[in-house]
Amino acid sequence: MTESLLFDGVVLLGSGLVFVLIFRRLGLGATLGYLVAGALVGPQALGLIDGAEGKIGVAELGITLLLFIVGLELNLQRLWKLKKEIFGLGLLQVVLCGLAVSGVVLLISQASPTPFSIAAAFALGLPLALSSTAQVLPMLQSAGRLRTPFGERAFSILLFQDLSIVPLITIVTVMSRNPADMNGPPGWLLFLYTVLAIAGLILAGRYLLRPMFRIIGNLGEREMFVFAGLFTVIAAAAVMEALGLSTALGAFVAGVMLADSPYRHELEADVEPFRSILLGLFFLAVGMMLDLHAIADRPFFVLGMALALIVTKAVIIMGIGLIFKMTWRGALALGLLLSQGGEFGFVLFAQAQHAFLIKPEAASLFGAIVTLSMATTPFLMSATKGLRTEPDKDGGTREGPMSDGANALVVGYGRFGQTVAQMLIAQGIPVTLIDMDIEMIDIAEGFGAKVYYGDGTRLDLLRQAGASEAELILFCIDGDQLDAELIEAVHEAFPKSAIFARAFDRRALIKLKGTPAAGVVREVLESAVKMARMAMRSLNIAEEEITRAEDMYRARDKERLRVQYETGDPRAAIDRILTQPVRESEGANEGEEESE
Numbered sequence: 001m002t003e004s005l006l007f008d009g010v011v012l013l014g015s016g017l018v019f020v021l022i023f024r025r026l027g028l029g030a031t032l033g034y035l036v037a038g039a040l041v042g043p044q045a046l047g048l049i050d051g052a053e054g055k056i057g058v059a060e061l062g063i064t065l066l067l068f069i070v071g072l073e074l075n076l077q078r079l080w081k082l083k084k085e086i087f088g089l090g091l092l093q094v095v096l097c098g099l100a101v102s103g104v105v106l107l108i109s110q111a112s113p114t115p116f117s118i119a120a121a122f123a124l125g126l127p128l129a130l131s132s133t134a135q136v137l138p139m140l141q142s143a144g145r146l147r148t149p150f151g152e153r154a155f156s157i158l159l160f161q162d163l164s165i166v167p168l169i170t171i172v173t174v175m176s177r178n179p180a181d182m183n184g185p186p187g188w189l190l191f192l193y194t195v196l197a198i199a200g201l202i203l204a205g206r207y208l209l210r211p212m213f214r215i216i217g218n219l220g221e222r223e224m225f226v227f228a229g230l231f232t233v234i235a236a237a238a239v240m241e242a243l244g245l246s247t248a249l250g251a252f253v254a255g256v257m258l259a260d261s262p263y264r265h266e267l268e269a270d271v272e273p274f275r276s277i278l279l280g281l282f283f284l285a286v287g288m289m290l291d292l293h294a295i296a297d298r299p300f301f302v303l304g305m306a307l308a309l310i311v312t313k314a315v316i317i318m319g320i321g322l323i324f325k326m327t328w329r330g331a332l333a334l335g336l337l338l339s340q341g342g343e344f345g346f347v348l349f350a351q352a353q354h355a356f357l358i359k360p361e362a363a364s365l366f367g368a369i370v371t372l373s374m375a376t377t378p379f380l381m382s383a384t385k386g387l388r389t390e391p392d393k394d395g396g397t398r399e400g401p402m403s404d405g406a407n408a409l410v411v412g413y414g415r416f417g418q419t420v421a422q423m424l425i426a427q428g429i430p431v432t433l434i435d436m437d438i439e440m441i442d443i444a445e446g447f448g449a450k451v452y453y454g455d456g457t458r459l460d461l462l463r464q465a466g467a468s469e470a471e472l473i474l475f476c477i478d479g480d481q482l483d484a485e486l487i488e489a490v491h492e493a494f495p496k497s498a499i500f501a502r503a504f505d506r507r508a509l510i511k512l513k514g515t516p517a518a519g520v521v522r523e524v525l526e527s528a529v530k531m532a533r534m535a536m537r538s539l540n541i542a543e544e545e546i547t548r549a550e551d552m553y554r555a556r557d558k559e560r561l562r563v564q565y566e567t568g569d570p571r572a573a574i575d576r577i578l579t580q581p582v583r584e585s586e587g588a589n590e591g592e593e594e595s596e
Contacts, residue, residue, distance in 0.1 A: 038287020071255020090160025
């Protein structure tokens with residue numbers, strides 16, 4: 001068994017790696033690479049691996065983790081702001097596309113020897129109204145459009161689609177011909193379960209999860225954060241599954257409950273690798289389940305139905321976008337982006353098969369249609385890029401990130417970082433604050449400042465905190481924690497961001513020599529100079545004499561630092577240190593030489 005698992009792992013990961021690299025290189029996206037790799041190594045082609053059904057059960061955790069991360073991006077305030085798009089745009093899309101696609105399924109099936117019943121057409125058409133969250137969200141993220149007005153409209157539709165899983169399961173259950181389902185809970189009870197489960201998750205998030213993460217943060221154990229993050233997702237999903245509800249919805253609610261917590265970015269960075277791996281495994285399993293024989297037996301039906309699905313959804317979603325005052329280009333882009341079937345279609349087809357509404361052959365056939373429609377999305381988006389792109393307006397700019405994104409990341413919110421952050425905020429620059437001191441985070445919260453927990457020297461955490469869109473990254477960390485390698489890595493990862501660093505002393509300053517940092521500041525230099533000036537004023541020394549003394553010190557310090565930079569020796573130019581009182585004539589001569 002161990003050898004079998006190892007062999008399956010090598011084949012799946014190896015094929016996924018090869019095909020994703022190829023398809024990424026061709027600009028077709030990772031999703032299509034996973035699907036093709038899965039279909040190639042699966043039982044329908046080379047037959048290297050079987051048991052796709054078992055693998056997809058584990059891989060569905062990838063969708064659950066994806067919805068958890070999406071929830072972390074949305075606090076309740078932002079959800080309320082999107083209520084019109086979620087319950088207006090999203091509701092219209094699901095209802096209109098569901099009815100229209102069901103009609104298309106019923107109409108096309110009339111030409112076959114065994115036409116579908118109205119109940120079967122609904123059981124197949126309603127799931128096809130849902131798009132692929134797992135495919136669309138990564139596409140928006142990689143294009144940098146998730147936090148734009150266009151991205152938020154697409155996300156709102158996808159979110160409502162995920163929320164509609166429970167009602168759709170209820171509809172299938174109501175239409176069921178399976179005697180076992182007759183004894184199941186009625187639809188109103190499922191709705192009540194949903195409300196109670198969401199309320200329970202909200203209370204758990206506030207009174208259990210946040211205190212738990214606070215304790216872990218005080219311990220400073222990153223491994224425990226990973227462990228606790230995965231536990232949160234799986235526990236929320238398990239509660240929903242026990243009630244017969246959407247596991248993804250449970251994970252999403254858990255994410256929303258933690259979106260306002262200081263641990264959001266740390267959780268995102270820790271869960272993201274698991275999400276990526278499991279989501280890739282999900283698409284590999286979907287590719288393995290692709291029934292190539294069903295396509296070969298009825299190729300024209302599969303192709304025709306996939307084409308009808310894409311055209312119907314694209315036209316309806318474009319029309320809805322125009323109603324919501326989108327430009328025709330933006331509405332067309334939205335329609336094409338969401339024109340495919342989604343991963344939840346496989347779940348609902350299985351439910352319809354269990355309810356005796358469709359035969360296993362129909363579930364397999366429409367699974368192939370969903371997979372084929374998903375495979376077309378990268379091609380459609382690539383082929384229509386020129387048509388969809390909004391032209392530049394005179395004096396205007398292209399669509400950019402929403403204004404609630406941070407233009408600056410301040411890492412370290414001690415006495416130094418507080419001053420830097422407040423000056424930026426005074427200029428109207430949005431700032432994201434990051435620190436690892438739980439006590440400091442709690443104190444800052446008491447003064448109205450939102451500080452996120454996390455190690456700001458980690459590239460993955462910086463990325464989750466929005467470094468890709470930030471114009472400034474400022475390291476205000478106490479102590480000698482920065483080195484040239486870190487600054488180089490941050491610059492390479494986020495080349496658009498100007499990097500500034502706080503140096504503990506001149507030795508720390510020398511360590512950062514030659515780095516792409518836009519500025520490095522010794523933390524106590526200016527405050528020490530200021531205190532010396534104040535002290536001399538208290539002795540009634542003339543202002544010009546005080547300035548002369550400051551200029552002398554700065555000239556000597558600058559010269560010493562230059563030599564230290566060149567030699568790398570902290571003890572170089574030790575003769576430039578002022579250790580004895582300087583005679584007035586010497587000070588005057590040195591000032592004149594400096595001015596020359």
